[in-house]
Amino acid sequence: MGTFCVNFCPLISMVGRLSRSQLTQEQVRFYVKEENNRRKNILQKYIQLCTDTKVTVDTVLLESNSTSKAILDLIPVLNITYLVMGIKRPPASRGLIKGTGMGEFVQKKAPDYCEVTIVYDGKKLTVG
Numbered sequence: 001m002g003t004f005c006v007n008f009c010p011l012i013s014m015v016g017r018l019s020r021s022q023l024t025q026e027q028v029r030f031y032v033k034e035e036n037n038r039r040k041n042i043l044q045k046y047i048q049l050c051t052d053t054k055v056t057v058d059t060v061l062l063e064s065n066s067t068s069k070a071i072l073d074l075i076p077v078l079n080i081t082y083l084v085m086g087i088k089r090p091p092a093s094r095g096l097i098k099g100t101g102m103g104e105f106v107q108k109k110a111p112d113y114c115e116v117t118i119v120y121d122g123k124k125l126t127v128g
Helices: 024-052 068-079 102-109
Strands: 004-008 058-062 082-086 115-120 121-127
Touching: 004 068, 024 058, 058 068, 058 082, 068 082, 102 115
Parallel strands: 004 058, 082 115
Antiparallel strands: 115 121
16 A cells, blocks of 8 residues: 555646637647646645655646546545545635535545545644
C-alpha cells in the first residue's frame, strides 16, 4: 500500500475570460504550460513534507470537470482505505453555499472500506 499525493485539476476550457477556441494553439500551449508549472509548485510543498517525514509518495495528476466523481472513481482503483481531503473554504462559509461541500459529498459516497477525513487550515473537521 502506498501514499499518493493526488491533485485534481479542472479541464482547461477557459483562459481568463476567453474560451480555448478563441486563442491560437501557441497561446493555449503557453497557458497550459504556465498552469502546469503553478500546479507543480503547489504540489511540491506537499511532496517535500512527505519526503521530510520519510513517507514515500507517488504523485497522480488527474484532470476532470467533476472532482468529487473523479475522487470517488479513484478510490477503488488505488485501493484507498484512508483519504484526507483539504477544503479551501472555512466551515462557516460552507453553509452560505447551496448544497453539500465536495468533502462532505465524498465522505458520504465513499465505499465503506475508505475512511474520509476532511481538513481545513490544518485542523481535522467533524462533519455530520
